[in-house]
Amino acid sequence: xxxxxxxxxxxxxxxxxxxxxxxxxxxxxxxxxxxxxxxxxxxxxxxxxxxxxxxxxxxxxxxxxxxxxxxxxxxxxxxxxxxxxxxxxxxxxxxxxxxxxxxxxxxxxxxxxxxxxxxxxxxxxxxxxxxxxxxxxxxxxxxxxxxxxxxxxxxxxxxxxxxxxxxxxxxxxxxxxxxxxxxxxxxxxxxxxxxxxxxxxxxxxxxxxxxxxxxxxxxxxxxxxxxxxxxxxxxxxxxxxxxxxxxxxxxxxxxxxxxxxxxxxxxxxxxxxxxxxxxxxxxxxxxxxxxxxxxxxxxxxxxxxxxxxxxxxxxxxxxxxxxxxxxxxxxxxxxxxxxxxxxxxxxxxxxxxxxxxxxxxxxxxxxxxxxxxxxxxxxxxxxxxxxxxxxxxxxxxxxxxx
Amino acid sequence: xxxxxxxxxxxxxxxxxxxxxxxxxxxxxxxxxxxxxxxxxxxxxxxxxxxxxxxxxxxxxxxxxxxxxxxxxxxxxxxxxxxxxxxxxxxxxxxxxxxxxxxxxxxxxxxxxxxxxxxxxxxxxxxxxxxxxxxxxxxxxxxxxxxxxxxxxxxxxxxxxxxxxxxxxxxxxxxxxxxxxxxxxxxxxxxxxxxxxxxxxxxxxxxxxxxxxxxxxxxxxxxxxxxxxxxxxxxxxxxxxxxxxxxxxxxxxxxxxxxxxxxxxxxxxxxxxxxxxxxxxxxxxxxxxxxxxxxxxxxxxxxxxxxxxxxxxxxxxxxxxxxxxxxxxxxxxxxxxxxxxxxxxxxxxxxxxxxxxxxxxxxxxxxxxxxxxxxxxxxx
Numbered sequence: 001x002x003x004x005x006x007x008x009x010x011x012x013x014x015x016x017x018x019x020x021x022x023x024x025x026x027x028x029x030x031x032x033x034x035x036x037x038x039x040x041x042x043x044x045x046x047x048x049x050x051x052x053x054x055x056x057x058x059x060x061x062x063x064x065x066x067x068x069x070x071x072x073x074x075x076x077x078x079x080x081x082x083x084x085x086x087x088x089x090x091x092x093x094x095x096x097x098x099x100x101x102x103x104x105x106x107x108x109x110x111x112x113x114x115x116x117x118x119x120x121x122x123x124x125x126x127x128x129x130x131x132x133x134x135x136x137x138x139x140x141x142x143x144x145x146x147x148x149x150x151x152x153x154x155x156x157x158x159x160x161x162x163x164x165x166x167x168x169x170x171x172x173x174x175x176x177x178x179x180x181x182x183x184x185x186x187x188x189x190x191x192x193x194x195x196x197x198x199x200x201x202x203x204x205x206x207x208x209x210x211x212x213x214x215x216x217x218x219x220x221x222x223x224x225x226x227x228x229x230x231x232x233x234x235x236x237x238x239x240x241x242x243x244x245x246x247x248x249x250x251x252x253x254x255x256x257x258x259x260x261x262x263x264x265x266x267x268x269x270x271x272x273x274x275x276x277x278x279x280x281x282x283x284x285x286x287x288x289x290x291x292x293x294x295x296x297x298x299x300x301x302x303x304x305x306x307x308x309x310x311x312x313x314x315x316x317x318x319x320x321x322x323x324x325x326x327x328x329x330x331x332x333x334x335x336x337x338x339x340x341x342x343x344x345x346x347x348x349x350x351x352x353x354x355x356x357x358x359x360x361x362x363x364x365x366x367x368x369x370x371x372x373x374x375x376x377x378x379x380x381x382x383x384x385x386x387x388x389x390x391x392x393x394x395x396x397x398x399x400x401x402x
Numbered sequence: 403x404x405x406x407x408x409x410x411x412x413x414x415x416x417x418x419x420x421x422x423x424x425x426x427x428x429x430x431x432x433x434x435x436x437x438x439x440x441x442x443x444x445x446x447x448x449x450x451x452x453x454x455x456x457x458x459x460x461x462x463x464x465x466x467x468x469x470x471x472x473x474x475x476x477x478x479x480x481x482x483x484x485x486x487x488x489x490x491x492x493x494x495x496x497x498x499x500x501x502x503x504x505x506x507x508x509x510x511x512x513x514x515x516x517x518x519x520x521x522x523x524x525x526x527x528x529x530x531x532x533x534x535x536x537x538x539x540x541x542x543x544x545x546x547x548x549x550x551x552x553x554x555x556x557x558x559x560x561x562x563x564x565x566x567x568x569x570x571x572x573x574x575x576x577x578x579x580x581x582x583x584x585x586x587x588x589x590x591x592x593x594x595x596x597x598x599x600x601x602x603x604x605x606x607x608x609x610x611x612x613x614x615x616x617x618x619x620x621x622x623x624x625x626x627x628x629x630x631x632x633x634x635x636x637x638x639x640x641x642x643x644x645x646x647x648x649x650x651x652x653x654x655x656x657x658x659x660x661x662x663x664x665x666x667x668x669x670x671x672x673x674x675x676x677x678x679x680x681x682x683x684x685x686x687x688x689x690x691x692x693x694x695x696x697x698x699x700x701x702x703x704x705x706x707x708x709x710x711x712x713x714x715x716x717x718x719x720x721x722x723x724x725x726x727x728x729x730x731x732x733x734x735x736x737x738x739x740x741x742x743x744x745x746x747x748x749x750x751x752x753x754x755x756x757x758x759x760x761x762x763x764x765x766x767x768x769x770x771x772x773x774x775x776x777x778x779x780x781x782x
Contacts, residue, residue, distance in 0.1 A: 131743070134671070135672075136672065136742050136743065137672050137673075137677075137742070138672035138673045138674075141672070141673075141674075160743070161743045204747050204749070205747060205748040205749070206746050206747055206748065206753075207746055207747070207748060207753040207754075207756060207757055209748075213743070213747075269533060270533075273770070273774070275770050275773065275774065276770065323735075327731075330760075330764075331768065331770060334530070334531075334533075334534075335528055335530060335532075335557045335558045336530075336557070336558075337608075337764065338558050338607045338608060338609075338613070338761055338764065339558065339605055339607060339608070339613070340605065340606045340607055340608045340610075341605060352748075353436040353437075354436075357603065357604075357605070361603045361615075363557060363558070363603065363605065363615050364530065364557075372608045372760070375760070376608075376746070376756075376757070376760075377746075379735065379738050379739070379745075379746055379756075380743070380746055382739055383738075383739065383742050383743055383745075383746070384743075387739070387742065389680075389682055389683070392682075
């Protein structure tokens with residue numbers, strides 16, 4: 001039992017720091033610092049992935065034979081922490097952190113050979129097709145049809161809340177191949193080429209004004225059966241495996257720590273206000289404790305295990321803490337929090353119906369311009385990847401046996 | 403003890419409610435917010451000519467109906483229910499109140515125009531580093547011959563882009579934080595063609611309203627621009643009147659949001675049943691309802707003590723703003739949560755209401771600022 005870092009760990013930290021100092025350009029730093037949600041500006045995110053890939057660090061959590069890093073648990077954690085501290089733009093999680101794990105665990109050798117290297121080089125950029133308009137929390141009720149016709153599955157239906165669909169050339173989707181059994185049966189995990197005929201994308205304008213999320217319509221889209229991951233009709237097994245990756249096993253605490261430190265650095269006179277100081281102390285304490293919790297779960301993951309229901313716990317704790325921090329940032333931001341000025345930020349997608357001022361004027365400072373957009377977008381944390389109500393149901397049932 | 407509205411007040415409420423239901427569409431008003439001029443002048447005109455509400459709080463001598471805090475509460479609640487972005491509270495309640503309490507004949511004339519919809523007056527009081535207090539004021543004014551010369555920066559001046567007049571607070575003496583030496587000036591204004599010495603940066607707010615930052619560099623005003631010499635007591639009252647009206651507006655918005663959320667949860671099916679059937683969501687909606695009822699009571703508390711002596715008034719308004727701010731946050735956040743992803747879009751009303759319920763937590767003093775003021779006033 002030890003929370004301190006060894007000499008080798010410190011040397012690794014310095015190696016990461018040197019790399020970040022050298023490679024993180026002012027534009028990339030700005031794109032990281034002024035993110036309005038968990039999604040960075042797409043171009044910046046892709047540019048950063050290219051730099052990481054060049055160093056072999058784009059997908060450190062993958063097995064070494066597919067391009068991952070032979071790091072200790074502590075090194076993984078140090079790497080995430082240093083990236084967060086330096087303010088790197090986030091990488092899209094859909095390819096590297098999600099579908100890749102499904103391909104690694106359930107894919108055929110051909111699928112691994114085709115997709116994994118291309119995900120790393122950005123030749124393949126994935127989006128996710130899970131939720132449907134009538135299937136959100138009750139994901140297993142999904143109904144997008146995939147009907148067998150020779151060597152193809154013909155897909156018709158709609159997916160919603162797909163992030164960066166317009167930027168993606170592939171989507172991993174859950175489709176309905178059989179309707180006769182329990183709803184969890186008859187689901188298939190399918191990779192669909194977004195350039196296939198019959199796909200239409202409708203952007204959704206969020207309260208932040210951003211168009212990062214979309215609804216996708218599939219009209220008789222033909223997909224080769226060879227694009228199925230795992231077994232036809234048993235996609236739920238793959239999806240459950242992935243959802244646990246989506247929900248936890250990562251390291252949210254370092255980024256949250258950076259957010260609290262920035263508030264502390266920018267709040268000025270507010271720090272002398274006992275009410276504000278108490279709230280800031282509270283979120284910092286929660287962040288420190290979350291860091292240890294994540295550390296424990298990460299141990300399981302890096303030792304080859306699945307985080308299981310611990311991912312539900314981390315998902316609830318980290319998203320609700322993040323929301324509390326964005327509330328506090330709003331309080332710290334002062335009058336400029338009221339001003340809608342996305343041009344002073346680096347959102348994760350286009351902004352609808354907005355004309356920036358001709359002279360580029362910003363009321364207050366850029367971090368103050370970020371505060372309301374981040375606050376609005378962060379409401380998604382308790383909704384996506386299984387709402388926090390669903391996570392609590394999972395914990396009640398699977399952990400407490402209720 | 404009587405919480406009933408008079409017959410006239412009921413007529414006022416029903417008339418405005420019907421007007422807004424018939425003429426104020428959420429989609430069209432948001433579309434107007436996002437294009438020039440950023441609001442609907444025709445609606446404002448109708449407020450003046452068809453409904454007479456721009457003159458409602460004005461004395462009969464100024465063409466009004468002599469309405470008091472209860473009339474303002476009734477109007478603000480209806481405006482909140484329909485999510486009206488036109489700046490009624492900023493212009494009619496706050497700026498109008500300041501004009502009404504000024505002994506100046508010019509102020510009286512502009513007030514009469516305001517009541518008829520011909521003048522729109524914006525209050526330039528807030529500053530970038532004022533810590534949410536209008537007395538922490540560094541804009542200063544000096545006498546130069548017969549003129550006043552103003553220098554300083556005002557931020558988030560609500561309604562400035564549509565204003566025909568500005569009310570400007572400036573310090574004749576003292577240091578930021580002192581309540582003496584604060585004067586109030588009235589001047590004509592056009593954001594599109596500002597006078598010499600005024601730099602204007604207009605923008606939309608997060609809740610789809612129009613506002614601006616104003617930089618005064620030796621803005622020269624004539625002697626008669628001064629409409630209140632020792633303006634703090636009137637400014638403090640204006641802020642409390644604004645806060646009380648925002649409480650009522652919030653009540654209207656919260657009512658809509660709760661009704662929408664309950665309706666959505668009855669209709670939205672997951673796991674083979676309406677999600678409103680799940681006890682955890684039922685309890686959440688009951689908690690939202692309990693917040694609403696406390697907000698309603700708090701709005702009454704502020705409204706009914708608005709004419710009391712300053713310390714009593716301030717305590718009631720702060721208690722109300724804290725209660726309503728807390729309710730606005732809880733109800734807004736949970737309404738989004740229970741609507742799921744759809745609650746985060748601009749496609750349903752709830753997202754728009756959420757933005758307003760966020761912004762109003764900071765208007766005329768944030769929840770924390772009012773909590774601190776309440777603590778100070780009740781220390782004994």
